[in-house]
Amino acid sequence: MRAVQYRSVGSEPEVVEIPTPEPGPGQVRLKVTAAGLCHSDEFVMSLPEGSFPLPMTLGHEGVGVVDALGPGATGVSVGDSVAVYGAWGCGTCHACARGAENYCPRASALGIQPPGLGAPGALAEYLIVDDVRHLVPLGDLDPVAAVSLTDAGLTPYHAIVSSLGSLPAGSTAVVIGVGGLGHVAIQILRAITGATVIALDVDEEKQKLAREVGAHRALHSDDSAVAAIRQLTGGVGAQVVFDFVGAPPTLEIARQSVAQAGRIEIVGIGGGTLAAGFFSTPMGASVRAPYWGTRSELLEVLELARSGAIHVEVEQYTLDEAPEAYRKLHEGTIRGRAVVVP
Known part of the structure; x- marks a missing residue:
């Protein structure tokens, strides 16, 4: 064969x-x-x-x-x-x-x-x-x-289901990376949660894809993203950030844009690590690396x-x-x- x-x-x-x-x-x-x-x-x-x-x-x-x-x-x-x-x-x-x-x-x-x-x-x-x-x-x-x-469906589904308690109506979910997993994650979030979905990507075509599959907002994934997320959430931040890249720059966006008592789900294997602690992540925030x-x-x-x-x-x-x-x-x-x- x-x-x-x-x-x-x-x-x-x-x-x-x-x-x-x-x-x-x-x-x-x-x-x-x-x-x-x-x-x-x-x-x-x-x-x-x-x-x-x-x-x-x-x-x-x-x-x-x-x-x-x-x-x-x-x-x-x-x-x-x-x-x-x-x-x-x-x-x-x-x-x-x-x-x-x-x-x-x-x-x-x-x-x-x-x-x-x-x-x-x-x-x-x-x-x-x-x-x-x-x-x-x-x-x-x-x-x-x-x-x-x-995989591209099961992996984001597992991460999202694990965070369902943090995603009622009125909450905000951020999806970083609108690739194979990220564009499915947006659809799952729209299907089973009450969250407003903000998608981030460095590529304009993938931002367009994010909007096509249901993201409420699609932003450029750069130094301006954190301020934009804070503004869109009234300064509170996102209840859950799903990072489907996992590189140092995207993890930093996740750290700075997650709300107090929020969750960061590191799904991507981009080689980055995130320090979680009293002087790093917001009060009560949790960091998790789900698998499949x-x-x-x-x-x-x-x-x-x-x-x-x-x-x-x-x-x-x-x-x-x-x-x-x-x-x-x-x-x-x-x-x-x-x-x-x-």
Whole structure:
């Protein structure tokens, strides 16, 4: 089969021919119908040698049709259209028992890694899923339109649901970075909260996208942003700031624009850190770094999409075009999310 692999440190992804995998006991093989690209892939490819086993098939956003069942695998049938829940855990600890495999405390010690972030990923013609519990029915959703919801939808949804108590009617939410995750976050905020949504981005086209998907205001993400947010909130600041960039400049905007007793959710992996303390963040403010989401939250995200409340802006590519799509992702010229159709 053909696959997109990161083969050596510092190299670009390549389209290669590799053997088609066979499912082992309890495993499921999918014929991939769509796979999403993410900045997390870029982060993985920036790490030093030894961080991940190479070569590695990329792609942690995946949907497909069940193609083959390993011995003992039950709960799905050949031909089922499914989405992959990618935050794999041990399956037996307290976190996994409640569906929060994204916070499994044993995964690292057991060598369990998500597809495309250690285990072979979805940027291939076929994908092995380790356990049927990591499959969610896709139903009538279009695979190309829905695949990015497994991360670009689930990750902001998890961050927002965790902050729902701070987002009643009359509150303000700031979304920093209107990329693959940020533009979905705006829609989720409009769908399930009463907050006024202010979006920030350095790119005017992405500010335009923010307004198109429901932001009440879209501002330039620069030194003027804090004053603008303070003015729009009557000097109070935002009850929650969602930083989908996570770089030092955006974290500083978050620190200065969050309200007292507010929340900062650092979702982006831009390399920045934020000092939280008595003389740094406003009184009562909390800082959190959420990771991915739970299995039940993925079901909820798919239901939001099915109802028409949220969607992902998609640029579609073939498997052969995947390396070029990664270059565009690095340049920041993708509108929404890049999706590869094998």
